[in-house]
Amino acid sequence: MPNNNAVLGLKCRVCGKLYGKTAQFFCPDDSGPLEVAYDYDAIKPTVSRAKFAARPRNMWRYRELLPLDGEPTVGPQVGGTPLVRADRLADALGVERLWIKNDAVNFPTLSFKDRVVSVALSKARELGMRMVGCASTGNLANSVAALAASAGLETVILVPADLERTKIFGTAVYGAKVVKVAGTYDQVNRLCTQIVMKYGWGFVNVNLRPFYAEGSKTVGFEIAEDLGWRFPQHVVSPMAGGALIGKIYKAFTELSRLGIVDQPVTTKMYGAQAAGCNPISDCVKSNRERHKPIRTPNTICKSLAIGDPADGYFAAQLIKSTGGWAEDVTDAEIVEGMQLLARTEGIFAETAGGTTLAVAKKLIEQGRIPRNEEIVICVTGNGLKTQDCVFDALDEPSTIKPALAEFEELAGLAAETREPALV
Numbered sequence: 001m002p003n004n005n006a007v008l009g010l011k012c013r014v015c016g017k018l019y020g021k022t023a024q025f026f027c028p029d030d031s032g033p034l035e036v037a038y039d040y041d042a043i044k045p046t047v048s049r050a051k052f053a054a055r056p057r058n059m060w061r062y063r064e065l066l067p068l069d070g071e072p073t074v075g076p077q078v079g080g081t082p083l084v085r086a087d088r089l090a091d092a093l094g095v096e097r098l099w100i101k102n103d104a105v106n107f108p109t110l111s112f113k114d115r116v117v118s119v120a121l122s123k124a125r126e127l128g129m130r131m132v133g134c135a136s137t138g139n140l141a142n143s144v145a146a147l148a149a150s151a152g153l154e155t156v157i158l159v160p161a162d163l164e165r166t167k168i169f170g171t172a173v174y175g176a177k178v179v180k181v182a183g184t185y186d187q188v189n190r191l192c193t194q195i196v197m198k199y200g201w202g203f204v205n206v207n208l209r210p211f212y213a214e215g216s217k218t219v220g221f222e223i224a225e226d227l228g229w230r231f232p233q234h235v236v237s238p239m240a241g242g243a244l245i246g247k248i249y250k251a252f253t254e255l256s257r258l259g260i261v262d263q264p265v266t267t268k269m270y271g272a273q274a275a276g277c278n279p280i281s282d283c284v285k286s287n288r289e290r291h292k293p294i295r296t297p298n299t300i301c302k303s304l305a306i307g308d309p310a311d312g313y314f315a316a317q318l319i320k321s322t323g324g325w326a327e328d329v330t331d332a333e334i335v336e337g338m339q340l341l342a343r344t345e346g347i348f349a350e351t352a353g354g355t356t357l358a359v360a361k362k363l364i365e366q367g368r369i370p371r372n373e374e375i376v377i378c379v380t381g382n383g384l385k386t387q388d389c390v391f392d393a394l395d396e397p398s399t400i401k402p403a404l405a406e407f408e409e410l411a412g413l414a415a416e417t418r419e420p421a422l423v
């Protein structure tokens with residue numbers, strides 16, 4: 001197996017001690033989480049805007065900043081999703097410059113999780129693992145199952161039993177062994193940790209987590225590249241475990257440090273959660289040092305329903321240190337957010353997207369995000385996966401006989417005012 005010397009190892013986020021590139025996820029000295037450390041001086045001469053741009057438009061164009069020793073072998077087409085200039089939504093929100101980073105159309109399973117999973121499973125293969133899995137709130141389950149199937153890996157996936165049917169069957173369809181656990185996500189996660197400790201399998205968000213989380217940086221790389229190698233002034237990101245928001249920011253700092261973007265990072269980061277499971281936004285709003293775990297999450301936004309987020313502390317610190325903020329919204333506001341995005345921009349996002357948009361709206365109305373500055377809203381999952389949540393808010397379409405008169409009556413076209421040319 002080749003060795004990429006620019007990937008130094010895994011570094012403890014508490015004490016800074018450096019460990020090897022193995023499936024280890026916490027520091028034995030202080031239980032601190034581990035993060036991939038790079039030798040940026042070694043990377044700098046190997047990267048340039050032109051080199052990135054010459055490669056296919058997917059997340060691996062930034063491969064020097066991802067933690068593999070060899071070539072990616074899982075998910076070679078993941079990423080490269082559009083950054084959509086959202087002028088109609090901007091009008092509706094009363095802001096000047098707004099973009100949607102649209103990972104609702106990520107390949108292959110329509111959420112940003114395909115990015116983290118392709119890194120984690122490529123790493124699992126480098127480590128010689130045959131059995132992989134995860135604890136999931138839904139999207140991760142879909143992604144691990146699909147990408148593991150494409151790589152010929154065996155898969156076991158544990159989810160809370162009350163997850164949306166679409167997400168459970170959208171996992172089982174790939175041949176994964178799906179286990180429904182009668183409990184919250186945090187209980188599922190603890191069980192997965194026990195499985196990993198006993199059997200040494202590669203669980204992407206447990207023992208492969210340090211590698212896995214790095215995949216989210218590619219959301220940030222793509223935003224900066226699509227803005228013409230600039231950073232936006234404000235980024236609104238959903239938060240569950242709290243990793244994505246931190247990795248988008250880490251991506252910006254890396255681009256700045258390597259001189260790919262020739263400006264310092266001044267972006268303010270904003271985190272979005274559902275009111276029914278808001279440990280991180282509550283921590284920010286109440287100015288607490290650490291989040292209070294939510295024992296029983298209760299929201300339609302199941303994909304963000306992690307009561308005790310692994311990266312909650314770091315997400316809250318980041319938000320505060322960048323001058324951003326966090327908010328949470330009710331289930332009704334989430335559904336409104338989904339509809340607003342669909343009706344203004346033609347983008348059908350899942351509940352997490354509705355949450356992020358509704359939080360952005362709230363922060364703009366509060367005056368926390370200025371109306372005349374550049375805003376990027378991260379939409380991370382597809383509405384087809386959580387359709388049930390919007391059905392109740394929509395009118396059932398009318399049924400008519402296949403007769404023109406019935407159509408005209410329904411459409412309010414009175415006989416005497418009918419324009420023949422229009423019929």
Ligand SMILES: Cc1ncc(COP(=O)(O)O)c(C=O)c1O
Nearest residue numbers: 139240241242243244303380381
């Ligand atoms: C659609 C969607 N968006 C955002 C997130 C949040 O990601 P993180 O756990 O890195 O905060 C998740 C996590 O499951 C998700 O499914």
Ligand SMILES: [Zn+2]
Nearest residue numbers: 012015027032
């Ligand atoms: Zn440590």
